Amino acid sequence: MNLNKYLDVAPEVAAAVAAGKPVVALESTIISHGMPYPQNVETALKVEEIIRENGAVPATIAIIGGRLKAGLTHEEIEYLGKEGTKVNKASRRDLAVLVSKGADGATTVTTTMIIAHMAGIQIFATGGIGGVHRGAETTMDISADLEELANTPVMVVCAGAKSILDLGLTLEYLETHGVPVIGYGTKELPAFYTRKSGFGVDYQLDTPEELASAFRTSLDLGFRSGMLVTNPIPEEYSMDPAVINKAIEDAVAEAKAQGIHGKATTPFLLAKIKEITGGSSLDSNIQLVFNNARLAARTACALSALN
Incomplete structure (x- = not known):
């Protein structure tokens, strides 16, 4: 299966995975559905900062414009935070349709695990399952x-x-x-x-x-x-x-x-x-x-x- 057809791995994340360096995946439902703007964006960026402070590369995961994203820019996190609950909450059953339609999706624990695994990321931090x-x-x-x-x-x-x-x-x-x-x-x-x-x-x-x-x-x-x-x-x-x-x-x-x-x-x-x-x-x-x-x-x- 050609995963690259649908998957975009941020350059920093791809380099870390290729070199065997520590990477931590993060979900995006907490950004779009977990709390109001701008607190959601501030929290997401703080979580990424904490991961860096502890020696690893953060990879926030989402679906944007039908692309599976492993590692978001600050602008993409800001976008998800502002769009909020207008963004689809994406579980496994939603992935194929959202990707085929070129839609956005905030990843749950399930879809974050799927996309993290596709990208070669082995550890994922979340709130609760x-x-x-x-x-x-x-x-x-x-x-x-x-x-x-x-x-x-x-x-x-x-x-x-x-x-x-x-x-x-x-x-x-x-x-x-x-x-x-x-x-x-x-x-x-x-x-x-x-x-x-x-x-x-x-x-x-x-x-x-x-x-x-x-x-x-x-x-x-x-x-x-x-x-x-x-x-x-x-x-x-x-x-x-x-x-x-x-x-x-x-x-x-x-x-x-x-x-x-x-x-x-x-x-x-x-x-x-x-x-x-x-x-x-x-x-x-x-x-x-x-x-x-x-x-x-x-x-x-x-x-x-x-x-």
């Missing part, structure tokens, strides 16, 4: 992120699954599909806004070098699945579990009452939680993304040393 939604036993609402983790060999560094989800079923789904869930410095799955969930992870690893070694071994063994690294939000930004859980329950009830479903569910719930918590959930969200970017960059450096 999607998962099995509450009530999925009747709605079958399960994020494509989980299927991608089962099929695409990219390490995803996140703050756990978003706590709007059914975390127990999300872990069961990942186990069924053979995706290892690693806790960075913890034996407990972090729950995005909070450091604890009550659910255990498969393994605790405590250094970027250990993470890199585990992922390198997975690749050497020929496994096609990714690896999920769950990195707890820093203590000072962690929210009160009682407050956030009540906000989530209220938001889920409202989504159900309004008939919100499918890809509209997560943006609706996050916006409603932000409203209920007076914006403090967004502040926590930004800080955990910064924290994940640091760990991903350090792990990419360690992986580069092994390679």
